[in-house]
Amino acid sequence: VKLVTLLIISWNSFNMKKFFRIISYIKEYKAYMGWYSLSITLSIVFGLFSLGMLMPFMDLIFGSNELTGAAISAAAPSATNNIKDLVYGFLQQSIANHGKVQALGWICLAIIITIFLKNIFLYLSYYFLAPIRNAVTRKYSRLLYEKILQLPIGYFTEQRKGDILSRSSNDITELENSVIGALEGLIKEPLNILGILIFLFIISVKLTLFVFILLPLAGLIVGRIGRSLKKHTNKAQSKWGEILSQMEETLTGLRIIKAFNAEGRVKKQFFALVDDIFHIKNKILNRRDLASPVSETLGVIILCGVLWFGGKLVLNGEILSGSSFIAYVALFSQIINPSKALSQAAYNVTRGNATLDRLNEILEAPLTVEEIANPIAIVSFKESIEFENVQFLYQDTTILKNINLSIKKGKSVALVGSSGAGKSTLADLVPRFHDVSAGNLLIDGKNIKAYSLNSLRNLISIVTQEPILFNDTIAANIALGKPEATEEEIIAAAKIANAYDFIIKKEGGFQSIIGDRGSKLSGGERQRLTIARAVLKNPPILILDEATSALDTESEKLVQDAINNMMQNRTSIVIAHRLSTIRHADEIIVMQKGEIVERGNHETLLAQNGYYQKLIEMQEVK
Numbered sequence: 001v002k003l004v005t006l007l008i009i010s011w012n013s014f015n016m017k018k019f020f021r022i023i024s025y026i027k028e029y030k031a032y033m034g035w036y037s038l039s040i041t042l043s044i045v046f047g048l049f050s051l052g053m054l055m056p057f058m059d060l061i062f063g064s065n066e067l068t069g070a071a072i073s074a075a076a077p078s079a080t081n082n083i084k085d086l087v088y089g090f091l092q093q094s095i096a097n098h099g100k101v102q103a104l105g106w107i108c109l110a111i112i113i114t115i116f117l118k119n120i121f122l123y124l125s126y127y128f129l130a131p132i133r134n135a136v137t138r139k140y141s142r143l144l145y146e147k148i149l150q151l152p153i154g155y156f157t158e159q160r161k162g163d164i165l166s167r168s169s170n171d172i173t174e175l176e177n178s179v180i181g182a183l184e185g186l187i188k189e190p191l192n193i194l195g196i197l198i199f200l201f202i203i204s205v206k207l208t209l210f211v212f213i214l215l216p217l218a219g220l221i222v223g224r225i226g227r228s229l230k231k232h233t234n235k236a237q238s239k240w241g242e243i244l245s246q247m248e249e250t251l252t253g254l255r256i257i258k259a260f261n262a263e264g265r266v267k268k269q270f271f272a273l274v275d276d277i278f279h280i281k282n283k284i285l286n287r288r289d290l291a292s293p294v295s296e297t298l299g300v301i302i303l304c305g306v307l308w309f310g311g312k313l314v315l316n317g318e319i320l321s322g323s324s325f326i327a328y329v330a331l332f333s334q335i336i337n338p339s340k341a342l343s344q345a346a347y348n349v350t351r352g353n354a355t356l357d358r359l360n361e362i363l364e365a366p367l368t369v370e371e372i373a374n375p376i377a378i379v380s381f382k383e384s385i386e387f388e389n390v391q392f393l394y395q396d397t398t399i400l401k402n403i404n405l406s407i408k409k410g411k412s413v414a415l416v417g418s419s420g421a422g423k424s425t426l427a428d429l430v431p432r433f434h435d436v437s438a439g440n441l442l443i444d445g446k447n448i449k450a451y452s453l454n455s456l457r458n459l460i461s462i463v464t465q466e467p468i469l470f471n472d473t474i475a476a477n478i479a480l481g482k483p484e485a486t487e488e489e490i491i492a493a494a495k496i497a498n499a500y501d502f503i504i505k506k507e508g509g510f511q512s513i514i515g516d517r518g519s520k521l522s523g524g525e526r527q528r529l530t531i532a533r534a535v536l537k538n539p540p541i542l543i544l545d546e547a548t549s550a551l552d553t554e555s556e557k558l559v560q561d562a563i564n565n566m567m568q569n570r571t572s573i574v575i576a577h578r579l580s581t582i583r584h585a586d587e588i589i590v591m592q593k594g595e596i597v598e599r600g601n602h603e604t605l606l607a608q609n610g611y612y613q614k615l616i617e618m619q620e621v622k
Helices: 002-013 016-024 027-052 054-061 083-098 100-150 153-157 161-168 170-203 205-252 254-259 263-315 322-334 336-363 423-428 453-458 474-478 487-496 500-504 523-537 553-567 602-608 611-621
Strands: 384-394 397-408 412-417 438-443 460-463 541-545 571-575 587-592 595-600
Touching (some): 027 170, 054 100, 083 100, 100 336, 161 205, 161 336, 170 205, 170 322, 263 322, 397 571, 412 423, 423 571, 453 460, 474 487, 487 523, 487 553, 541 553
Parallel strands (some): 412 571, 412 587, 460 541
Antiparallel strands (some): 384 397, 384 438, 587 595
């Protein structure tokens, strides 16, 4: 019943291309797979042989003439290939020479030895299978993390962080427990069932064919249970993503939640998600658990059919002896456990199909920023950055249009405008966080798509409005872009960033752990570390995205001094919120609704009495 169920469920619900992709990930472990197959085969053989010893045991106990008759000659067993004749011949000689009790001892000893060997080889099969299972999990973890690093920044604006975390953790675990766990069942259990079926055919072809008439009908009944599993499994995993998203948002915004007395509202939302997944998982478990009692009931019906039909063959004296029939029933009962395991593997495959779909949504996401076949490595910035009629669209919404801008080497250009004007998007085009939708972006006269991403980004350092730091030492955070930096270089960068004084006051100095997102540091200290990180990389191009807008006056002065130190002899693109910080820029670009509406230095723009002047006045009023 279970075997037919597996074939039906797998055929209807599993994409074999996905399965073979998984198999391709373990090709380096093909030797382990060979040893696993050999070990499990030997385990099955010895297990079946131990059950087969029931036949001589029953014949001996009940005095069957087949065993207790005259001993065959010593040469006879070696002249035949029939294992039964070999065993029975040996036992007949033992009975003739030493009596039935010693023959009984030989039977018991044979059972003990074969069971011992069965379990030894069973353990070896698990030993060889373990690295194969873990190899697939490791491969998917690596592929997922690598793809996350490759995907463009825009991809994550539409994704919940918690959902991505869920796919990177829960779904990887689910993959191991479902599809990877199914690999064992799909290799071991068919071999086990095949071995049992061969023995059953050897004992009685007629009785085994009778069993095969009943199996397909029962399999169709059980097969219907597994068809709705994928839909409910996918819903459950999506809900887990939402739960992780809300948990992450709660941890990040706990201060605001408490300040606005919003505990009740967020708790209600979270409890609703937990209740949803509670009901979905109940449905999944109900359908899964229904398969076992239904299949067991059908199995008992089939077993009773075997008892009736086989018993009739014995009573009518048709070929099958009583001991052979008992051995047949014992072997047939042994097909239930591997069949159940095979059915569980079918369920796991169905459940894992939903997991693979979720993982593949990330793994197969298109890379909108890709390198050409043979990119050029750009090693230095010599002339200028040129925007020629650049347009950028995001999901059919125009973000930038008709951008024409030239930034000469060594010059500083400030981008100003209201929120949503496209300033950050324009700056993000230079390191190719996005690619232009139309027009050209050139560096030193060549389209930046001609350069390799790694070499292009080596020329650029970025300081963002929100300091992005990692839970590591101060030194490791400063040396992020130059891990081979010496201690002297790290100290020099910290001094330029006005960070040295506060660092040496820390108990661990440069080896102090700064906590999650730099939580052990003040806002100004965090920002100065990001500036030190940019200084140490020593790039010719700087992008400063409102680096001082979130700071208090004292911190802003320290950070602004550090920025001024860093900008010396470098080409800078400065996104400014506080216009007082960019008065001395070589050129100020005023943007509105994705277009450049004014350009010039501070004095020129003031003289035009246009949009820039209005921005100045609004800030002065504040």
